[in-house]
Amino acid sequence: MLFSQNGDKKSYTQLLVSVEKLARxxxxxxxxxxxxxxxxxxxxxxxxxNAKHTFDAxxxxxxxxxxxxxxxxxxxxxxxxxxxxxxxxxLTPNVEATYTTDPKLDWEYRNLIQKLLSYLLPKQRTILEMxxxxxxxxxxxxxxLEISVSNVRTTAHRSIKLIKARANKTND
Amino acid sequence: xxxxxxxxxxVDDAETSSTDSFNVTRxxxxxxxxxxxxxVTTITAFGLRDDWxxxxxxxxxxxxxxxxxxxxxxxxxxxxxxxxxxxxxxxASQLLPILAVAxxxxxxxxxxxxxxxxxxxxxxxxxxxxxxxxxxxxxxxVGFLFYQIxxxxxxxxxxxxxxxxxxxxxxxxxxxxxxxxxxxxSDVLVWCYFPILILTLLGLISGRNFLRW
Numbered sequence: 001m002l003f004s005q006n007g008d009k010k011s012y013t014q015l016l017v018s019v020e021k022l023a024r025x026x027x028x029x030x031x032x033x034x035x036x037x038x039x040x041x042x043x044x045x046x047x048x049x050n051a052k053h054t055f056d057a058x059x060x061x062x063x064x065x066x067x068x069x070x071x072x073x074x075x076x077x078x079x080x081x082x083x084x085x086x087x088x089x090x091l092t093p094n095v096e097a098t099y100t101t102d103p104k105l106d107w108e109y110r111n112l113i114q115k116l117l118s119y120l121l122p123k124q125r126t127i128l129e130m131x132x133x134x135x136x137x138x139x140x141x142x143x144x145l146e147i148s149v150s151n152v153r154t155t156a157h158r159s160i161k162l163i164k165a166r167a168n169k170t171n172d
Numbered sequence: 173x174x175x176x177x178x179x180x181x182x183v184d185d186a187e188t189s190s191t192d193s194f195n196v197t198r199x200x201x202x203x204x205x206x207x208x209x210x211x212v213t214t215i216t217a218f219g220l221r222d223d224w225x226x227x228x229x230x231x232x233x234x235x236x237x238x239x240x241x242x243x244x245x246x247x248x249x250x251x252x253x254x255x256x257x258x259x260x261x262x263x264a265s266q267l268l269p270i271l272a273v274a275x276x277x278x279x280x281x282x283x284x285x286x287x288x289x290x291x292x293x294x295x296x297x298x299x300x301x302x303x304x305x306x307x308x309x310x311x312x313x314v315g316f317l318f319y320q321i322x323x324x325x326x327x328x329x330x331x332x333x334x335x336x337x338x339x340x341x342x343x344x345x346x347x348x349x350x351x352x353x354x355x356x357x358s359d360v361l362v363w364c365y366f367p368i369l370i371l372t373l374l375g376l377i378s379g380r381n382f383l384r385w
Binding site: 009013052056063067068 | 175178179182183185186187192193195196255256257258324
């Protein structure tokens, strides 16, 4: 950390790689959705980069790092519950769980997903497919479609809500 | 963007941009110095209240001033200490809000305040200028502390927010009580002391919105 603070490029790369590993380990025990872990790991890396000038070399590095992890994770949870993502996340594992070992069931699930996705606008469908079927992160989708990350998240959130409402209507 | 590409980008950015390291001790000293200079300058400019020498010999007033001084510098330094990523843990600074409440109880008990005079004070809206004085007196301290903390990277945003406003409002309170006069401790409690609690609570609630980075 000390070398990287002094502008040593190699040490700084090593530091960020270690931070990434630590962050992944920290987040994987707390989160299940891999795209969220990716997003949050990237946010943590950016935060460490922005806050590196506040590290005091006379003090241990881990408490400083874990304070940042906790801060970003709590921030994520706050947004997660504010957007009521926990209510729509029930649907997400179902989409991921469609790839079963039984070919007949697999075919049925795929058909169902295609049917549900057909209710959406092309843009919404693309975002959902990229996020939840291809497993891209929100940042990757935003770059590919040239829209903001928040726009990607909002569209995905609304699309899932729409699908859920449609699925409930069909069940009724 | 993959993490590897992000890391390369951040390393390149670190090479091109240079930032001064943030020293908590130095910022703490700066804060103490600023608060001291601000208090001394304001008191010198407006002058001490006429009966200040007489008041300072009164136990209630003396304790009130001592509590204010502890809150001003204690909360100010605590806010600076928490302007870098760190765990809350068991810190003595968590006692500061308790001291703020104890100060109110002390004014109530030693100042012979009872419910009837207390409610009379609440209804005397003409004294609201005292609260305004506390808030105006707090503004420079709020500005300075926010600036100092924005140089760092706080992770306990709500706590830091409450400490900033506790220190600043205690500064306003001390100035108001040193420069202006009040008819009774009941008026002091309602119009000078309660702004401290309200502003601290406001800092606790809204700290996250103002200190996000």
